[in-house]
Amino acid sequence: MDHNPPSLLATQRPHVMRLTVPPVIELVRPVRLAVGGLASTGDFTIESVEELQLAANELLVVLMTVAGDAELELQLELDELGAFRMEAAARRPTGTVDDELIAVSERILSVMADEFRLEIEQDLASGGFVRHPDTWSDEDVDRVDTID
Amino acid sequence: MAAEHGTQFVVDSVEGASDVHISATGELDVATAPKLEEAIIGAVRMGKGVSLDLSGIDFLDSTGLRAVLGGLRRARAAEVHFSLDQTSPAVDRLLRVTGLVGEF
Numbered sequence: 001m002d003h004n005p006p007s008l009l010a011t012q013r014p015h016v017m018r019l020t021v022p023p024v025i026e027l028v029r030p031v032r033l034a035v036g037g038l039a040s041t042g043d044f045t046i047e048s049v050e051e052l053q054l055a056a057n058e059l060l061v062v063l064m065t066v067a068g069d070a071e072l073e074l075q076l077e078l079d080e081l082g083a084f085r086m087e088a089a090a091r092r093p094t095g096t097v098d099d100e101l102i103a104v105s106e107r108i109l110s111v112m113a114d115e116f117r118l119e120i121e122q123d124l125a126s127g128g129f130v131r132h133p134d135t136w137s138d139e140d141v142d143r144v145d146t147i148d
Numbered sequence: 149m150a151a152e153h154g155t156q157f158v159v160d161s162v163e164g165a166s167d168v169h170i171s172a173t174g175e176l177d178v179a180t181a182p183k184l185e186e187a188i189i190g191a192v193r194m195g196k197g198v199s200l201d202l203s204g205i206d207f208l209d210s211t212g213l214r215a216v217l218g219g220l221r222r223a224r225a226a227e228v229h230f231s232l233d234q235t236s237p238a239v240d241r242l243l244r245v246t247g248l249v250g251e252f
Binding site (some may be wrong): 025026028029032050053054057058061064100101104105107108111112 | 156175177178179207209210211213214238241242245246247
């Protein structure tokens, strides 16, 4: 039996915050606060920080609902170019897929993030988003990799 | 009547002749939405209308919005009044993003 499985979100990038979050809805707010704290060290306005917190909240709520009893792995990062990235995943999700909730959350993510993904499969539920700094030009945006 | 969730969320209900005025302050999210839902359901079950004041909400997510929409549906089913009388920038933002401005 594998007691110490490899991370679902392995990355070689430095300055990445990694969190393991049990499926407890009261922990959504602390994650929002962590997102706000990290984003506020970057090149984002107060309004953009709030929008990032909302995007993170939606990703977390959807994955927590789908995850059921499964823990979530999270990664939060201000990358080398200043973009905010969040990735989240739950292994072997046991919860419910609420299509109405997912539709609303996807709508919110599409507005609050520059890119997002949400993938719900039998063995893995995962998602992520990227938001570029407010000061970026279109040229800056073109330099950035898309999310995996 | 007040219901608290930690220090982040408070719901107050004041019963009037035909409506219950429900005001909520703090962060309305997946953890706190059931408190608001409970207050709305309580009012509708009494046969009262609901006038909702969300001017004190400084964070609203999809689950909080669903609680409000659920209240609207219950009120319509019970044929009682339901109105969202006051909002905050956080509430306005989510209504705008989800295309629900004017729904209430």
